[in-house]
Amino acid sequence: MKRYEWPGNVRELKNIIERLVIMTPGRTISAAQVPSYIGAQEGPRDGAKQGSALELSSLREAREEFEKEFIIQKLEENDWNISKTAEAIELERSNLHRKIKSYGIDMKK
Amino acid sequence: MKRYEWPGNVRELKNIIERLVIMTPGRTISAAQVPSYIGAQEGPRDGAKQGSALELSSLREAREEFEKEFIIQKLEENDWNISKTAEAIELERSNLHRKIKSYGIDMKK
DNA sequence: ATTTGCATCTCTGCAAATGGAC
DNA sequence: CGTCCATTTGCAGAGATGCAA
Numbered sequence: 613m614k615r616y617e618w619p620g621n622v623r624e625l626k627n628i629i630e631r632l633v634i635m636t637p638g639r640t641i642s643a644a645q646v647p648s649y650i651g652a653q654e655g656p657r658d659g660a661k662q663g664s665a666l667e668l669s670s671l672r673e674a675r676e677e678f679e680k681e682f683i684i685q686k687l688e689e690n691d692w693n694i695s696k697t698a699e700a701i702e703l704e705r706s707n708l709h710r711k712i713k714s715y716g717i718d719m720k721k
Numbered sequence: 722m723k724r725y726e727w728p729g730n731v732r733e734l735k736n737i738i739e740r741l742v743i744m745t746p747g748r749t750i751s752a753a754q755v756p757s758y759i760g761a762q763e764g765p766r767d768g769a770k771q772g773s774a775l776e777l778s779s780l781r782e783a784r785e786e787f788e789k790e791f792i793i794q795k796l797e798e799n800d801w802n803i804s805k806t807a808e809a810i811e812l813e814r815s816n817l818h819r820k821i822k823s824y825g826i827d828m829k830k
Numbered sequence: 831a832t833t834t835g836c837a838t839c840t841c842t843g844c845a846a847a848t849g850g851a852c
Numbered sequence: 853c854g855t856c857c858a859t860t861t862g863c864a865g866a867g868a869t870g871c872a873a
Contacts, residue, residue, distance in 0.1 A: 669795075669809055669810060669811070670810055670811040671788070671791065671792070671795075671810040671811065671812050672811065672812075674791055674810075675784065675787070675788060675791075678784070678787045679780070679784060682780065682783055682784075683780070686780075694858070694859085695857085695858080700778055701778060701779055701780040701783075702778070702779040702780065702781065703780050703781075703842085703843095704842070704843055704844080705858085705859085706842090706843080706844085706845095706859080706860075706861085707841080707842060707843075709858085709859060709860070710841090710842095710860090713859095713860095803831065803832085804831085812869085812870095813869065813870055813871080814831085814832090815832080815833075815834085815869090815870080815871085815872095816868075816869060816870075818831085818832060818833070819833090819868090819869095822832095822833095
C-alpha cells in the first residue's frame with residue numbers, strides 16, 4: 613500500500629498546501645496530481661529540475677515552472693488551439709509560440 | 722519516511738487532504754474551496770481579496786499573483802528576513818525590495 | 831534594511847516573412 | 853496560382869535584473 617511521505621513539519625506542509633492552491637494553473641486541481649505535490653513521489657528528490665514548482669527554491673525556476681503548467685492548462689481548456697489560448701491569456705500568438713517551444717510543451721495534435 | 726506522532730493539526734490536515742483527494746466528485750478539487758478548509762488566504766494581508774491566481778485568465782496577472790504568494794511563502798520560511806529570503810530564492814536584495822513594494826506585501830514588523 | 835541610478839539582459843507586441851494544407 | 857491559417861523571425865520599446873552606490 614502506498615503511503616504518502618509527509619513533510620517534516622507542520623509549517624512546511626501548510627505552505628505546500630497553500631502553494632498548491634495558489635499555484636495550480638487551472639480552475640481545478642487534478643486529484644491524481646495531489647499526491648505528487650505533497651511528496652508521494654518515488655525516489656530521492658535531489659536538486660534537479662524534476663518535480664513541481666512547489667519544490668523549487670529559485671524564484672526564476674518556480675516562475676517558469678508555474679508559467680509552463682499554466683500554459684498547458686490553458687491549452688487543454690482551449691483544445692490545444694494556439695490562437696484561442698493566446699487570446700484567452702492575453703498573450704500574442706507569436707509569444708505563445710516562443711514559450712511553447714522554450715518550455716518544450718508537447719503539442720499532441 | 723519514519724512515522725511519529727503527528728500533532729493534532731497535522732492529523733487534521735491529513736484528513737482534509739484525504740477528503741480532498743478521495744471524496745471529491747469528478748476527480749477534481751475546486752481550488753477555491755481548499756483555502757476555506759485549511760484557513761489559508763486570510764488574515765491581515767489580503768482580507769479584501771477573494772480568490773487567487775486560479776481565477777485569473779491573463780498570464781501576466783496569474784504570474785504576478787503567483788510570484789507574490791511565492792515571495793510571501795519564502796519570507797515566512799525565513800522569518801521575514803530580507804537578506805536570507807533573497808539568498809534563498811536567488812534574487813538580489815534590491816530586487817526583492819522592489820517586488821515587496823510593488824506587490825504591496827506587508828512587512829508586519 | 832531600503833532606496834536609487836544605470837548598464838545589461840530579457841520579454842513583449844507588432845509586423846513581416848515563411849510554411850503547409852487545401 | 854491563390855487563400856487561409858499556423859509558425860517563425862526581426863526589431864524596437866518596455867520591463868526586469870544585478871551591481872554599486
